[in-house]
Amino acid sequence: MAALTPAGPMAPVTPPAIAAGPGGRAGRPRRIRVWRGVVLLVAAVYFLVPLIASFTFTVKDASKGFTLDAYGQILSAEGFGKSLLLSLGLGVATIVVVLLLTLPAMLAVRLSVPKLKPVLEILCTLPLVVPPITFVAGITTILQWGPDHLADTPFFQTIIAAQNPDFPVVLVLAYVILALPFVYRALDAGLGALDARTLVEAARNLGASWPHLLFRVIVPNLRSALASASFLTLALVLGEFTIASLLHYQTFPVWIYTISGSQAQVSVAVSVFSLLITWLLLLVLSSAGARQRSGS
Amino acid sequence: MTVQSPVHTAPAAAGGGSRPKKSKSWLATVPLLAFVVLVFGVPLVIILGGTFTREGTLSAANVTDSLQGAYLTALLGSVKLSALVAVVGALLGTFLAQAVVTSRFRLLREAVLTASGVLSNFGGIPLAFAWIATLGNSGVVTSALGLDSAGWSLYNFWGLTLVYLYFSIPLMVVVVVPALDGLRPQWREAAQNNGANTWQYWRHVGIPVLTPTLLGGVVLLFGGAFAAYATAAAMVGGTVPLVTLQIANALSGNVLIGHENVALALSLDMIVVAGLVMAVYLPLQRRSARWLR
Numbered sequence: 001m002a003a004l005t006p007a008g009p010m011a012p013v014t015p016p017a018i019a020a021g022p023g024g025r026a027g028r029p030r031r032i033r034v035w036r037g038v039v040l041l042v043a044a045v046y047f048l049v050p051l052i053a054s055f056t057f058t059v060k061d062a063s064k065g066f067t068l069d070a071y072g073q074i075l076s077a078e079g080f081g082k083s084l085l086l087s088l089g090l091g092v093a094t095i096v097v098v099l100l101l102t103l104p105a106m107l108a109v110r111l112s113v114p115k116l117k118p119v120l121e122i123l124c125t126l127p128l129v130v131p132p133i134t135f136v137a138g139i140t141t142i143l144q145w146g147p148d149h150l151a152d153t154p155f156f157q158t159i160i161a162a163q164n165p166d167f168p169v170v171l172v173l174a175y176v177i178l179a180l181p182f183v184y185r186a187l188d189a190g191l192g193a194l195d196a197r198t199l200v201e202a203a204r205n206l207g208a209s210w211p212h213l214l215f216r217v218i219v220p221n222l223r224s225a226l227a228s229a230s231f232l233t234l235a236l237v238l239g240e241f242t243i244a245s246l247l248h249y250q251t252f253p254v255w256i257y258t259i260s261g262s263q264a265q266v267s268v269a270v271s272v273f274s275l276l277i278t279w280l281l282l283l284v285l286s287s288a289g290a291r292q293r294s295g296s
Numbered sequence: 297m298t299v300q301s302p303v304h305t306a307p308a309a310a311g312g313g314s315r316p317k318k319s320k321s322w323l324a325t326v327p328l329l330a331f332v333v334l335v336f337g338v339p340l341v342i343i344l345g346g347t348f349t350r351e352g353t354l355s356a357a358n359v360t361d362s363l364q365g366a367y368l369t370a371l372l373g374s375v376k377l378s379a380l381v382a383v384v385g386a387l388l389g390t391f392l393a394q395a396v397v398t399s400r401f402r403l404l405r406e407a408v409l410t411a412s413g414v415l416s417n418f419g420g421i422p423l424a425f426a427w428i429a430t431l432g433n434s435g436v437v438t439s440a441l442g443l444d445s446a447g448w449s450l451y452n453f454w455g456l457t458l459v460y461l462y463f464s465i466p467l468m469v470v471v472v473v474p475a476l477d478g479l480r481p482q483w484r485e486a487a488q489n490n491g492a493n494t495w496q497y498w499r500h501v502g503i504p505v506l507t508p509t510l511l512g513g514v515v516l517l518f519g520g521a522f523a524a525y526a527t528a529a530a531m532v533g534g535t536v537p538l539v540t541l542q543i544a545n546a547l548s549g550n551v552l553i554g555h556e557n558v559a560l561a562l563s564l565d566m567i568v569v570a571g572l573v574m575a576v577y578l579p580l581q582r583r584s585a586r587w588l589r
Contacts, residue, residue: 013308031400039395039405043465047415053436057429065303101328102331108324114324123332129524129574133540134563138339140348140547141560170356173335180332241420241526242540249360253421255329257530268429271422277415 016259051272058269070265074273077266083255089167090251093239094175095230098183101176103226106187107218110196124184127177132242139174140246170247182232190225194218231281238274322551343567346560358561365556370537371565374522377453377460377538381460382518386510388461389468396469397476409473412466419463419520427459451532459527466519475509517579518569539566 061067068195074080102124125136143159162169199221203213219226241253250258256274260267325353350357350390361367396408433452438444449455486499524541534541539562544552546559 036395050430053430054426056436105328108321112321129571137563138343176316177336238419268425271425
């Protein structure tokens with residue numbers, strides 16, 4: 001979570017700027033080429049060795065030499081399916097809630113109340129300043145304080161229901177806040193590239209209702225921004241450890257941590273596996289973005 | 297929390313009268329604003345309130361406690377680690393980005409950019425485990441090179457720095473590549489035509505244009521390392537003093553009776569530090585946007 005960045009996975013989505021001019025400069029000094037080779041080599045070693053070593057760690061076996069058992073054990077490990085499903089469910093719920101909250105608000109701000117834009121921007125950026133661990137400190141305090149003071153009110157039932165271990169709504173609420181800065185930036189970029197006013201006026205003149213307009217006109221045009229917002233949110237939720245572990249929910253990252261004590265190889269195998277999945281998702285996303293660009 | 301008062305008044309003002317036809321459209325922002333105020337604002341108020349309360353009475357004792365002894369060491373340790381990671385990560389990331397941007401191989405560029413996008417998000421538990429499998433006590437590289445007998449340990453300040461750089465350098469690459477692309481070849485040609493050498497070009501044109509982006513990157517890297525908890529928790533447990541570990545510790549009940557709110561005071565300390573550093577970032581971002589369009 002630490003490094004989840006607004007610019008991060010979006011970089012491949014933005015059009016790759018034309019490889020700048022230096023190619024045109026003739027007679028590049030040999031010194032520079034050597035320097036560049038060294039930088040790239042050191043970077044390759046630093047970034048590839050942990051990946052290769054992790055993989056080696058998972059397939060190495062004292063007696064058999066090479067084995068893929070650790071990967072086979074992932075599926076049968078206790079709690080794997082349950083925690084993964086929980087994390088995926090939380091991810092989907094978070095995506096739905098965050099998009100339903102942000103999209104209408106950002107559209108309204110862009111179309112008719114531009115005065116609110118700075119307010120929205122600041123509110124949606126603030127979660128970046130507040131580290132998740134401090135956020136969870138506030139949440140736990142509320143969850144402990146609530147039952148003591150609200151026992152006779154309807155809030156009490158709400159607080160209990162939000163902590164249902166089968167589907168902790170409280171985590172969805174927290175993740176929506178964590179995802180806001182990234183979703184805001186993705187959608188803001190998408191809306192900026194779109195002539196929303198013309199689209200809306202054209203659709204309204206042709207008699208489209210607001211829901212029809214939103215889902216049949218705006219959403220299809222924002223496909224790639226929505227995809228990148230959803231991907232960022234999903235990646236965030238699937239990797240989030242701090243809040244889930246301190247509130248004692250067994251989400252996927254918490255599960256990996258729990259099994260590491262008894263099954264070190266399996267936990268490293270899951271780590272490698274989760275990186276591969278992230279990589280695949282990102283490739284799918286960036287190629288979808290590229291296709292849409294070339295189409296338009 | 298002061299920013300929240302305009303939230304309630306502004307919609308009314310904006311929707312008030314000047315645009316009778318669309319006077320209801322600000323309502324679409326209400327769910328989002330209400331959600332943020334409730335889910336984000338209330339915990340912040342609780343942190344603030346709890347920090348200045350001890351055993352039911354108003355007191356600054358929590359703040360005092362959070363700024364001395366082991367807590368102060370942890371806070372300083374976090375700041376030191378994050379600052380080191382931010383500066384080193386920004387430097388190395390910029391060098392790597394420059395090497396990639398000036399390369400003629402398109403494929404290399406695409407590969408590095410995609411890899412950076414992925415690796416900059418590679419944090420938390422999986423990152424810690426990948427490094428433990430590599431350079432931990434029984435890691436692959438550790439045993440292959442016999443580092444354990446040479447006294448190597450990953451579970452200290454420098455080990456954490458090494459691991460944090462693994463997501464910080466790619467993050468810097470992602471941040472700085474658009475800026476490097478924005479350095480127009482014409483500027484370089486103009487400088488060369490005026491007799492400038494490479495050093496002079498960078499000193500008077502390149503670095504000044506890039507400075508806001510570079511500083512912004514440093515701030516972003518600092519924030520990422522400062523807030524990181526999962527990696528440190530999985531790697532070092534309590535051996536390296538970090539404020540995030542102390543907060544988690546205090547939240548799990550490892551504090552003196554009646555001193556539970558020290559966790560909230562530490563949280564407030566963190567928010568203040570992160571807020572001060574981030575406050576540098578936003579104006580810088582606007583400035584660099586002016587040149588790099």
